[in-house]
Amino acid sequence: MQDSYNTLTQLTINQQQIHLHSLEKLGAKAKRLPFALKILLENLLRHEDGSAVTKEDIDQLLNWQPNDIPSKEIAFTPARVVMQDFTxxxxxxxxxxxxxAMARLGGDPKKINPLSPAELVIDHSVQVDEFGHTGAFDLNAKLEYQRNKERYEFLRWGQSAFDNLTVVPPATGIVHQVNLEYLARVVFQKEVDGEFFAYPDTLVGTDSHTTMINGLGVLGWGVGGIEAEAAMLGQPISLLIPQVVGFKLEGELPEGTTATDLVLTITQILREHGVVGKFVEFYGNGLAQLPLADRATIANMAPEYGATCGIFPIDAETISYLRLTNRDEKQLALIEAYAKHQGMWRHDDDEPEYSDTLTLDLNTVVPSIAGPSRPQDRINLDEAGNTINQQLRALQDKRSEDNTSGDEAQIVDEGGPSTDTPTEPEVLGIAKVQYKEQNFTLKDGACVIAAITSCTNTSNPNVILAAALVARKANELGIKPKPWVKTSLAPGSKVVTDYLKQANLLSELEALGFDLVGYGCTTCIGNSGPLPEEISDAINKHKLIVSSVLSGNRNFEGRIHQDVKMNFLASPPLVVAYALAGRTDIDVYNEPLCQNDDAEDIYLKDIWPSMSEVKQLVNDTVTQAMFESNYHDIYQGDSHWQNINTKASELYPWQTDSTYIRHAPFFEDMTTDVPKLPHITDAKCLAKLADSVTTDHISPAGNIKKSAPAGIYLEQQNIKESDFNSYGSRRGNHEVMMRGTFANIRLRNQLAPGTEGGITRLLPDNEIMSIYDAAMAYQKRNTPLIILAGKEYGTGSSRDWAAKGSLLLGVKAVIAQSYERIHRSNLIGMGVLPLQFKAGDSHESLKLTAEENFEVMGLCDNCDEVKIIATNSQNDALEFLVDVRIDTPKEWEYYRHGGILQYVLRNMLKDK
Known part of the structure; x- marks a missing residue:
């Protein structure tokens, strides 16, 4: 390694000589930089080799100007990689x-090995099948192991086969909370040839909410699985030196508000400001009043406000939290000494140079929820009743139009048009239901799911204990959730249930049906499980417009449950309150939530705890000993995990009859030679899409329906419908996943107007069919495919299968108005060309019908734009220019090789 600036120095910390690359030696230029850019600068100094990282790269960052338009690529080498099991x-x-492939091409397969720590937490597989009773956790865990036996056997093999790979077993916690409470180092210490080196803990993760760790001062963000794999194999992450938006926090939160209200406010402000592709860094005197758990809640939502990261500097609160979570005192001393030496320690009067600044007075935050389908659509709680009623009326009007027009949208169960004859219900929007020996009326606006779930809030004891206090007050008043509400508690770690028990409050939640269902993401990722049959039948027969309320971070259309059209994000105590009300079309400020047995009205104010009450409870019950006891044997797992037997082997013994783990097809035709850039001609459009198509719309997610192509495939493999499991659990089987790509039941493909779901029109035949079946028909004709899309294509979770599935369906290019960062990167990583309409252009403005034949002209190395020729059936040709969204030289390398993994593999073969 090189050291052009002579920054390598030594400090004595913990009576040891510690080597580090000192930013102090770079003087005022480094001191003025935002905290996040200091971390990037240190990363460049430490990895300077004259090739991947040069002195010029360091100069570019050292001389960063706040208003520079990002144009300079640098190589970021994360210290570790974090994964959850779905990705x-x-x-x-x-x-x-x-x-x-390495063995087939004559190389050493043992070279395919993580070169830095890779940590995988199994948290995405548990589903809320059982709920509302104390046995729910054990039954859900049993079902989880039954469904995922092959996957877990494969992961046990991987843990022994690959160096530097550790696996945190199921029922331990959510990856981001485990990362926060245990995995994060904040500052790494590494021994090399008897000498000790210190450097910042940095990471990338295969989940967009990897940013939660930014709350600890650890720089990291979500990437696609393919990019993370390359990082594991020693490849740096390519990025443009970013603009950094400073977000100044002042004051403190007022009585009656929570961290959830704060994060929904910040999300709305930053979405409106526009921070896509930028770093956001929080500073100001308000941080002194902001607990680490609140910081993590804000950092977690970075994907929702669109930023690459949302980072907080290291300070005394960071050290206090690390001490609470049982980190070693020597490690704490290292972190504090290192951060102070490097200028990475926060002071109240810090004013780094930022590209732009925003300010929020915490005193102005008000209780809030967000919905019905986007996290940035914040609603003041005192206006929620009126706003939700307006939203509900709009959906009711649409239902009436659909019901009377005779041209109702055809909903497709994740892959194929319904063949069932629709049955006209007698009454829309209201149903008489008998469930568990109770008779009640279910109406539009009913809340049928109330879930305390997701890393966003279950990492935060302030809001969890507030929810438990609401439950206690409700029990004292003798009120219960409505019988149609599916209630659940899915904490982010076992520590949560420990402090709830310590406070004698877990039983209070259980008394309201908020029993422990599992330690995992559950409802927030669509693992909400089935609604009771009687409830689901009523919703579908009477076309009820019902809601969910969850303490999550995502509420995209079709994500939470297929029966639920309106989804609202709220704090855990509000989740409990809405469960008691049983509906979301309520003015919770002025209307009674419900009545007790004496017919007395009970209002929100009657059950809401004070901030001092919550704070005192947190101080009294959350202890270091809880973290010590829950994490001391984190990798051991329960008896189910320990009883999984696998045989050690260098190459995986693929099982040809497995429906969970199949040999990935991406390297089957790969040669050692780099292919020529593809020429895309006579391409057909597979889907023409509007704005805000998320990775939830593209990537397979949720349960697998019998009528869907994936369901048909599984039946052909003699899998019973009851054992289909979810798409997420079968991500290791490309046959399932490609059949579920673009199959979301709420996807609206304009190429097949009047339909909803994974459906398209085969051209030029004009035959309506599932997107998968059409793609296979096109492949038989050797016809390449494109996707036409609007703005913000690929927002949401960093689902690598949104790109992998597109490739396997035969998609060669996407033409969109704009992209979400991770999905654009994933497309390139799989060899799919991301193109972008020129400013002011769209498929609407250009009057593209999607029936044309498309040709991409002029694609060459490092080109900025290409010409598209769209020719219709009358041979009339429309020509227009689009931007090539391959933004860095490294991305061009990946695309030329046909993908990032092919690039890595060929480079490894050169060194054999």
Whole structure:
């Protein structure tokens, strides 16, 4: 390694000589930089080699100007990689397939190995099948192991086969909370040839909410699984030196508000400001009043406000939290000494140079919820009743139009048009239901799911204990949730249930049906499980417009549950309150939530705890000993995990009859030679899409329906419908996943107007069919495919299968008005060309019908734009220019090779 600025120095910390690259030696230029850019600068200094990182790269960052338009690429080498099982399983499948390819091409398969720590937490597989009773946790865990036996066997093999890979077993916690409470180092210490080196803890993760760790002062963000795999294999992450938006916090939160209200406010402000592709850094005197858990809640939502990261500097609160979570005192001393030496320690009067600044007085935050389908759509709680009623009326009007027009949208169960004859219900929007020996009327606006779930809030004891206090007050008043509400508690770690028990409050939540259902993401990622049959039948028969309320971070259309059209994000105590009300079309400020047995009205104010009450409870019950006891044997797992037997082997013994783990097809035709850039001609459009199409719309998610192509495939493999499991659990099987791509039941493909779901029109035949079946028909004709899309294509979770599935369906290019950062990167990583309409252009303005034949003209190395020729059936050609969204030289390398993994594999073969 090189050291052009002579920054390598030594400090004595913990009576040891510690080597580090000192930013102090760079003087005022480094001191003025935002905290996040100081971390990037240190990363460049430490990895300077004259090739991947040059002195010129360091100069560019050292001389960063706040208003520079990002144009300079740098190489960021994260210290570690974090994965969850939905994205982690296909990543390990790809590594196993790469080992096979390496052996086939004459290389050493053992080279395919994580070169830095890779940590996988199994948290996405548990589903809320059972709820509302004390046995729910054990039954859900039993079902989880039954459904995921093959996946877990594969992960046990991977843990022994690959160096530097550790797996946190199921029922431990949510990856981001485990990362916060245990995995994060904040500052790494590494021994090399008897000498000790210190450097910042940095990471990338295969989940967009990896940013939660930014609350600890750790720089990291979500990437696609393929990019994370490359990082594991020693490839730096390519990024443009970003603009950094400073977000100044002042004051403190007022009585009656929570961290959830704060984060929904920040999300709305930053979405309106526009921070896509930028770093957001929080500073100001308000941080002194902001607990680490609140900071993590804000950082977690960075994908929702659109930023690459939302980071907080290191300060005394960071050290206090690390001490609470049982980090070693020597490690704490290292972190504090290192941060202070490097100018990474926060002071109240810090005013770094920022590209732009925003200010929020915390005293102005008010109680809030967000919905019905986007996290940035914040609603003041005192206006929620009126706003939700307006939203509900709009949906009712649409239902009436659909019901009377005779041209109702055809909803497709994740892959194929329904063949059932629709039955006209007698009454829309209201149903008489008998469930568990109770008779009640279910109406539009009913809340049918109330879930305390997700890393966003269950990491935060302030809001969890507030919810428990609401439950206690409700029990004292003798009120219960309505019988149609599916209630659940899915904490982010076992520590949560420990402090609830310590406070004698877990039983209070259980008394309201908020029993422990599992330690995992559950409802927030669509693992809400089935609604009771009687409730689901009533919703579908009477076309009820019902709601969910969850303490999550995502409420995209179709994400939470297929029966639920309106989804609202709220704090855990509000989740409990809405469960008691049983509906969301309520003015919770002025209307009674419900009545007790004496017919007395009970209002929100009657059950809401004070901030001092919550704070005192947190101080009294959340202890270091809880973290010590829950994390001392974190990798051991329960008896289910310990009883999984696997045989050690260098190459994975693929099972040809497995429906969970299949050999990844991405390297089957790969040669050692770099292919020529593809010429895309005579392409057909597979889907023409509007704005804000998310990765939830593109990537397979949720349960697998019998009528869907994936369901048909599983039946052909003799899998019973009851054992289909979810798409997420079968991400290691490309046959399932490609059949579920673009199959979301709420996807609206304008190429097949009047439909809803994974459906398209085969051209030029004009035959309506599932997107998968059409794609296979096009492949038989050797017809390449494109996607036309609007703004913000690919927002949401960093689902690598949104790109992988597109590739396997035959998509060669996407033409959109704009992209979400991770999905654009994922497309390139899979060899799919991301193109962008020129400013002011769209498929609407250009009057593209999507029936044209498309040709991409002029694609060459490092080109900024290409010409599209769209020719209709009358041979009339429309020509227009689009931007090539391959933004960095490294991305061009990946695209030329046909993908990032092919690039890595060929480079490894050169060194054999």
């Amino acid at each position: 982690g399983v296909p990543a390990i499948v790809d590594l196993a397939a790469m080992r096979d």
